[in-house]
Amino acid sequence: MLTVLLQQGINGIVVGSLYVLVALGLTLIYGVLVQINFAHADIVTLGAFAAYFFTHAFGGSYLASIGIALVVGGALGWLINAAIFAPLRDRGSELLPLIATIGVSIMLQNAMLAWFGPIPYAFDTPYSEHVIRIGSTFFTVQSVLIIIVSTTTIGLLYAFMKFTFLGKALRAVSQDRETAGLMGINPNYLIMLTFVIASALAGMGGALLGPVLVMTPFAGTSVIVKAFAIVIIGGFGNVEGTIIAGLLVGLIESYTTQFLDPGLIDIVVFALLLLMLAVRPTGLIAEKREENV
Amino acid sequence: MTELLATDGLELAYGQTPACRDITFHVDDGEIVTLIGANGAGKSTTLRAIAGALLPRAGTIRFRGQDITRLPSYERTRLGIALVPEGRRVFPFLTARENLELGAFKYRNDKAKVRALIDKVFAMFPRLSERASQNAGTLSGGEQQMLALGRAMMSEPYLLCLDEPSLGLAPMIVQDIFRTIRSINTAGTSVLLVEQNARYALATASRGYVLQTGSIIASGPCATLKEDERVRHAYLGRSAVEGVSERVSR
Numbered sequence: 001m002l003t004v005l006l007q008q009g010i011n012g013i014v015v016g017s018l019y020v021l022v023a024l025g026l027t028l029i030y031g032v033l034v035q036i037n038f039a040h041a042d043i044v045t046l047g048a049f050a051a052y053f054f055t056h057a058f059g060g061s062y063l064a065s066i067g068i069a070l071v072v073g074g075a076l077g078w079l080i081n082a083a084i085f086a087p088l089r090d091r092g093s094e095l096l097p098l099i100a101t102i103g104v105s106i107m108l109q110n111a112m113l114a115w116f117g118p119i120p121y122a123f124d125t126p127y128s129e130h131v132i133r134i135g136s137t138f139f140t141v142q143s144v145l146i147i148i149v150s151t152t153t154i155g156l157l158y159a160f161m162k163f164t165f166l167g168k169a170l171r172a173v174s175q176d177r178e179t180a181g182l183m184g185i186n187p188n189y190l191i192m193l194t195f196v197i198a199s200a201l202a203g204m205g206g207a208l209l210g211p212v213l214v215m216t217p218f219a220g221t222s223v224i225v226k227a228f229a230i231v232i233i234g235g236f237g238n239v240e241g242t243i244i245a246g247l248l249v250g251l252i253e254s255y256t257t258q259f260l261d262p263g264l265i266d267i268v269v270f271a272l273l274l275l276m277l278a279v280r281p282t283g284l285i286a287e288k289r290e291e292n293v
Numbered sequence: 294m295t296e297l298l299a300t301d302g303l304e305l306a307y308g309q310t311p312a313c314r315d316i317t318f319h320v321d322d323g324e325i326v327t328l329i330g331a332n333g334a335g336k337s338t339t340l341r342a343i344a345g346a347l348l349p350r351a352g353t354i355r356f357r358g359q360d361i362t363r364l365p366s367y368e369r370t371r372l373g374i375a376l377v378p379e380g381r382r383v384f385p386f387l388t389a390r391e392n393l394e395l396g397a398f399k400y401r402n403d404k405a406k407v408r409a410l411i412d413k414v415f416a417m418f419p420r421l422s423e424r425a426s427q428n429a430g431t432l433s434g435g436e437q438q439m440l441a442l443g444r445a446m447m448s449e450p451y452l453l454c455l456d457e458p459s460l461g462l463a464p465m466i467v468q469d470i471f472r473t474i475r476s477i478n479t480a481g482t483s484v485l486l487v488e489q490n491a492r493y494a495l496a497t498a499s500r501g502y503v504l505q506t507g508s509i510i511a512s513g514p515c516a517t518l519k520e521d522e523r524v525r526h527a528y529l530g531r532s533a534v535e536g537v538s539e540r541v542s543r
Contacts, residue, residue, distance in 0.1 A: 165401040168391050172384045178346055179382040184370030184398040184448060 003136045008254040014143040016250020017150035021205035023227040023242050025198030031174035031237030032194045038101040041224030042108035043199045047073045047206025052123050062125045066207045073203015074196045081195040112217035123210040146208050229273045235283015295322045303352035305338050312338045313507040325484040327494040330504035336487040340456050344376035345369045371399050375450035379457045381441040385430030392429050396447030414443035435466035454485045
């Protein structure tokens with residue numbers, strides 16, 4: 001029994017840390033812009049495809065493909081922001097950019113559908129087959145890799161936000177954009193930076209998720225729905241809350257699979273979401289923030 | 294004296310709602326100039342336009358000989374204008390020290406300089422050094438005002454703009470804040486002070502402009518303004534209102 005708990009706990013953390021990578025981007029963008037980015041899902045998908053083609057078509061290594069997906073994601077984030085969102089924001093509308101994110105999402109999905117077709121791709125990595133056994137628990141090298149990469153990335157992001165001038169400026173912009181401008185911070189530059197970081201995380205998340213997803217042009221959507229739930233459970237714009245909520249949702253998934261039924265995962269997760277909205281709409285660790293006001 | 298800041302015929306509006314018209318005034322090097330007037334007279338609006346938080350519909354703003362009318366706020370900070378906004382607007386979830394660091398954003402590549410500037414602010418407000426690692430949102434109103442003032446000084450401005458620094462603070466703390474403003478000015482920074490508390494403002498500044506419903510209705514040395522009938526009228530009105538709000542807040 002303990003073995004099962006431990007085994008499923010590990011599985012949950014692996015899945016959860018992938019969710020965190022995707023959800024962090026949503027939370028960062030929401031924090032700075034108070035805007036939900038529906039196109040985030042498609043950057044996850046494109047990251048997965050970038051890694052897939054790099055390894056399967058060009059014979060590149062899987063480890064390098066994670067970096068490729070990161071760069072592709074970041075570049076896409078920059079492009080989408082510069083070409084579509086920034087001009088709309090300049091016109092001073094709140095609603096237009098939100099609708100535009102839906103438009104961009106549909107456009108990207110259909111572009112991928114045209115290029116890649118609807119049939120799922122099989123993303124094999126050399127690490128999925130290697131199984132390590134410790135005591136009576138098993139895990140693949142892929143899952144160890146996922147945990148190492150996502151923990152490192154989250155740690156780096158946290159250090160960036162906490163200790164660098166730009167990171168502090170980013171937090172300042174998300175707390176009070178106008179006053180940040182008075183400090184000599186160019187908010188547009190930081191919004192761009194946020195999009196790049198968020199999308200790079202999403203692209204990288206895609207490369208790590210690729211092997212476990214049903215890889216179609218709509219693959220990101222299944223992940224993003226959970227990422228939205230995580231962002232809400234963690235408190236919109238709250239980085240620590242998002243990390244905790246992501247791991248929590250991962251654990252709930254794997255224990256639901258073990259003890260109830262895999263088909264119930266979304267019901268349990270979204271029941272938690274509704275419960276949170278009813279009981280603590282400001283998110284998991286909101287209390288600490290409220291004290292600070 | 295050389296001219297530091299000058300506006301000419303500023304017309305300001307929030308969307309379609311006009312707020313100020315024909316605002317022409319100037320601040321010379323080393324001066325403390327005050328804009329006084331009742332609530333809603335357009336003082337804060339004018340100050341926001343100086344700092345670049347609001348772009349004027351018409352008119353020009355010159356700073357150190359350069360036309361800055363269309364310059365975004367983050368560029369103006371680099372040129373040497375700092376604003377302490379109304380209500381202080383410290384970043385609540387950043388520590389006091391982080392708030393100060395961001396005030397020196399234009400010096401972000403010079404760590405030693407930022408540290409030296411923080412030490413200078415701590416010397417000015419020893420209370421802040423005790424609170425350095427606390428989130429700014431947990432500080433008292435007076436401490437937040439000190440922080441906002443220190444944060445503005447971190448950019449070593451030529452012109453320090455203050456929007457209602459006395460708002461919501463106890464009289465003892467207000468005296469402290471105004472003493473600090475005078476010493477900042479003595480050390481070489483020019484000050485543009487917007488204040489509802491005309492008594493304090495006229496005692497601190499050398500010249501003043503009186504705003505009423507979006508226009509400048511009087512201007513001159515503070516000693517002269519104190520004797521002006523319209524100003525005295527504004528005084529009395531203000532004191533009466535103040536007395537009421539004090540009683541309510543208790």
